[in-house]
Amino acid sequence: EAQVTQNPRYLITVTGKKLTVTCSQNMNHEYMSWYRQDPGLGLRQIYYSMNVEVTDKGDVPEGYKVSRKEKRNFPLILESPSPNQTSLYFCASRGFPHAEQFFGPGTRLTVL
């Protein structure tokens, strides 16, 4: 089944403790993105990647890092999480520019 998977689905952590949210897609898509969703703000793009080793900042990249060492994986790294990063995070992928984008199930992160 074609899908985007994320892990973990739920995470509660404390300020400053480094964490990684994994994202994987099995559709051989070139483009992958990370979004955060906050009430009243819709979805905002954090980072995106156009191919292996090619990444760029989205609208809200501060406090996040990404890497794209393999085509299928696009992990999101929070090196020193803060409470304002409490949010619902979505990974997404698309096969080529302007194609339909597929979303993962989401990761609900709480930073205390």
Next chain:
Amino acid sequence: ELKVEQNPLFLSMQEGKNYTIYCNYSTTSDRLYWYRQDPGKSLESLFVLLSNGAVKQEGRLMASLDTKARLSTLHITAAVHDLSATYFCAVDGTSGSRLTFGEGTQLTVNP
């Protein structure tokens, strides 16, 4: 900077009624997407509109795109309770690598 605005943000309607959700965007683009999100769930793709004048229909939902007016509409016909969800529009940037989303329209269909 591309801005996408939806209205209304909240919509409560009765079953059987018709209504339209509007999506305005600020810069030239001819690619617009509509998504549905149920509470606690991910986003589900509804429509992909790729050119001026594009119209797509699925069941009780119909989406259209007017690139000259920078406007897309999502029309709901004879609403049913199952359509209750949050609906997002999103617009592609010129490179095709970034989607900018509207704030979402929370639709509640009452019996």
